Amino acid sequence: MSLNAKKITHVCLDADDTLWENEPNFRRTEREFYALLKHKLTEREAEDKLFQTEMANLDTFGYGVKSFTLSMIETALNTLDGEEAARAARKILDLGKNLLQTPVILLPGVKETLEKLTPKYHLAVITKGDLLAQERKLEDSGLLPLFGRVEIVSKKDTSVYRSIFRAWNVNPENILMVGNSLKSDVLPAVAAGAQGAWIPCEDNWKHEQTEEPENPSYVKLNALTDLLTVLL
Ligand SMILES: [Mg+2]
Numbered sequence: 001m002s003l004n005a006k007k008i009t010h011v012c013l014d015a016d017d018t019l020w021e022n023e024p025n026f027r028r029t030e031r032e033f034y035a036l037l038k039h040k041l042t043e044r045e046a047e048d049k050l051f052q053t054e055m056a057n058l059d060t061f062g063y064g065v066k067s068f069t070l071s072m073i074e075t076a077l078n079t080l081d082g083e084e085a086a087r088a089a090r091k092i093l094d095l096g097k098n099l100l101q102t103p104v105i106l107l108p109g110v111k112e113t114l115e116k117l118t119p120k121y122h123l124a125v126i127t128k129g130d131l132l133a134q135e136r137k138l139e140d141s142g143l144l145p146l147f148g149r150v151e152i153v154s155k156k157d158t159s160v161y162r163s164i165f166r167a168w169n170v171n172p173e174n175i176l177m178v179g180n181s182l183k184s185d186v187l188p189a190v191a192a193g194a195q196g197a198w199i200p201c202e203d204n205w206k207h208e209q210t211e212e213p214e215n216p217s218y219v220k221l222n223a224l225t226d227l228l229t230v231l232l
Helices: 023-036 043-061 065-077 082-100 110-117 131-141 158-168 182-191 224-231
Strands: 010-013 122-128 149-153 175-179 195-198
Touching: 010 224, 023 043, 023 065, 023 082, 043 065, 065 082, 110 224, 122 131, 122 158, 131 149, 149 158, 158 182, 175 182, 175 224, 182 195
Parallel strands: 010 122, 010 175, 122 149, 175 195
Antiparallel strands: none
């Protein structure tokens, strides 16, 4: 599979773990959370219990740090009692606040790559998560002036991509969607008619993992900087 680069006018980027580091911060916070429960649960048990809670809460709370924090609190309250549970809940609130205040660290070559693409392509961001948190990260990233459009949505499925592309009044085949999650960045955007580029990241959240199709309808790149090779 290769891109039809001649048709591409719009390059849309996922944000977390595509433009900047994110998953490593969640993994670090999870390990601190497991430590709060370690006299009751093994790390594996705590991991399973938290993941089940997150999945049960997804439709109610959506994605992002605040939802993650509430799920950690719920898991702790289901595991600990009384004073100990209250102490853990307070500590988890701090973990959540720290996660929200983590400085944005761009992935290597991201700014330079986008600056080289911007004379030739319309650049946009399509990201999901907490509205306020994603706005802050975009602002802190210093990349905001490079993007003509920013869409912060509660989930990224085919119908969401379709309505974004329709609202932009851009033919989907002229759009390249780029991201680290095959499941929420690439496959649904391709199903909505866009072209896709997948840049896998290590440490992907279990919920974002999915099987690679045998005949991929997208390109797989090693890093965002590879866009320069395929698009310029
Ligand atoms: Mg991502």
